[in-house]
Amino acid sequence: MTTTPDATTRDATERDAADSLAAFPNKFVRSPEVRAYLDGNSLGRPTTASAEQLASFVSEQWGGRLIRGWDESWYELPLTLGDRLGRTVLGAAPGQTFVGDSTTVVLYKLIRAALNARPDRSEIIIDTGNFPTNRYVVEGIAAELGKTLRWIDPPLDAGITADHLRAVLTENTALIMISHVAYRSGYLADMPGITALAHDAGALVLWDLCHSAGVVETQLDEWGVDLAAGCTYKYLNGGPGSPAYGYVRQEHIESMTQPIQGWMGSSTPFEMGPGYLPHHGIRRFISGTPSIIGALAMQDMLGLIEQAGIPAIRAKSVALTEYALELTDELLVPLGVAVSSPRDSRERGSHVTIDHESFASVNAALWKQGIIPDFRRPHGIRLGLSPLSTTFAEVQLGIEAIHAELAN
Incomplete structure (x- = not known):
């Protein structure tokens, strides 16, 4: 059985602690059923502000202003x-x-x-x-x-x-x-x-x-x-x-x-x-x-x-995808996983795609564990890392879970 390398080499705790955008993940709705959300490039998490605004809109704007809302702002x-x-x-x-x-x-x-x-x-x-x-x-x-x-x-x-x-x-x-x-x-x-x-x-x-x-x-x-x-x-x-x-x-x-x-x-x-x-x-x-x-x-x-600024968001995006690649090289490449995204961050957006012939079943197993990446046929997993809502800990948890599924 393949053993997991020393966790200290990939611990996300210090990265999250040093993150200049560390306050932002808590501004999003986070369900306890989802342990790691790695699909922000398909559907982003709702903000906590939106959860409140959607409820108030029905009673105050739609219900209160009714057709007048079109003249006033809509x-x-x-x-x-x-x-x-x-x-x-x-x-x-x-x-x-x-x-x-x-x-x-x-x-x-x-x-x-x-x-x-x-x-x-x-x-x-x-x-x-x-x-x-x-x-x-x-x-x-x-x-x-x-x-x-x-x-x-x-x-x-x-x-x-x-x-x-x-x-x-x-x-x-x-x-x-x-x-x-x-x-x-x-x-x-x-x-x-x-x-x-x-x-x-x-x-x-x-x-x-x-x-x-x-x-x-x-x-x-x-x-x-x-x-x-x-x-x-x-x-x-x-x-x-x-x-x-x-x-x-x-x-x-x-x-x-x-x-x-x-x-x-x-x-x-x-x-x-x-x-x-x-x-x-x-x-x-x-x-x-x-x-x-x-x-x-x-x-x-x-x-x-607007609060964070696109330059800081892009810097966090690069850091997250670099970390995902670092963990992939350490934990997954030895198990036959191929990286299907550019290695150079100047040529890479905010997601990383990895391929393995077993990923259809691996992805299904991860979803049952509350770890949510994205599957793309024929055998790719996309790790979509949304800088304001994704933590380094989620990246670590997700890739360790992929490793565990492949190793077992």
């Missing part, structure tokens, strides 16, 4: 919250970010808007490792419009690089669809470099920020990004199905048209007129009535991010 919330998200997390000036719809719908809108802006170009570049929704939406739109897909097939433990793009970029490239952090490997793409390369070829880029927003420093304005989209239930802790967001660079807003024309994006939404004219500004990218309840929890998380 109507503007997709834009005011978008501006706050842009300022706090995205590096975006006001008037370029909206909140609403699902990630799939936002992607559809922005992809179509980008292709409409490049009508003389026929090709879309996307990679086989991109999140399924991204691939499915692009495939559907390409079939709908008669566009050609150019596929990049990155390594399992990496993602798209500038060299990959140079091999497929042509004068016919209209749009590149790429994830800032690859959902499986955690590979952190070079956003400014790739964006500049695309622009040199006359193409637009749409960045998926689902696995990076809130844990990776991002400067959409400074880096010249055209379009971006992301969800809010991962590192932004908005809760299951909380609304997505979209970013459109200021210079593109008035010239782009999105395909889902809804009443709230019209120039005169309350006149209920016979024809549609798009609203000026980023509101034209809104379609129907947004989910107000779904946007509540994200606001509380943005407050915590």
Whole structure:
């Protein structure tokens, strides 16, 4: 039987004690049934503030203000919250970010808007490792419009690089669809470099920020990004199905048209007129009535991010993933586990993927123990480490539990 190495070599106590963000994990709802939560890159823990706010909203805002709430704040919330998200997390000036719809719908809108802006170009570049929704939406739109897909097939433990793009970029490239952090490997793409390369070829880029927003420093304005989209239930802790967001660079807003024309994006939404004219500004990218309840929890998380600051959050993210790799090398690699994420923290988001042929059954066993990582087929476990809510002790407990399952 394999023995566990001396625990003193990987003790998390000192790391948690020295953590500058040590006060934050207690600001999240922590169930005694969950001993270690290592899936913050799929669904973030609720904040304690959100637990209180959701209850008071029903009685005070929804129940008390009723329809008056739309005039008082709800109507503007997709834009005011978008501006706050842009300022706090995205590096975006006001008037370029909206909140609403699902990630799939936002992607559809922005992809179509980008292709409409490049009508003389026929090709879309996307990679086989991109999140399924991204691939499915692009495939559907390409079939709908008669566009050609150019596929990049990155390594399992990496993602798209500038060299990959140079091999497929042509004068016919209209749009590149790429994830800032690859959902499986955690590979952190070079956003400014790739964006500049695309622009040199006359193409637009749409960045998926689902696995990076809130844990990776991002400067959409400074880096010249055209379009971006992301969800809010991962590192932004908005809760299951909380609304997505979209970013459109200021210079593109008035010239782009999105395909889902809804009443709230019209120039005169309350006149209920016979024809549609798009609203000026980023509101034209809104379609129907947004989910107000779904946007509540994200606001509380943005407050915590504002307190901590993205640089400190990113530093904690790097420290957590480095610790996870250190423990993996010590405890799991000798048992045949492969690391399927970049070793260089400059190329890694806030999750680490490890692979072993037994991980489907191991993951199921861990869940029964209240240790919650994430399983990705065919045989990968993702350790999603959310810096404000995850402790080093949870990382240690999780990896020791994986070791115990494999060893026995």
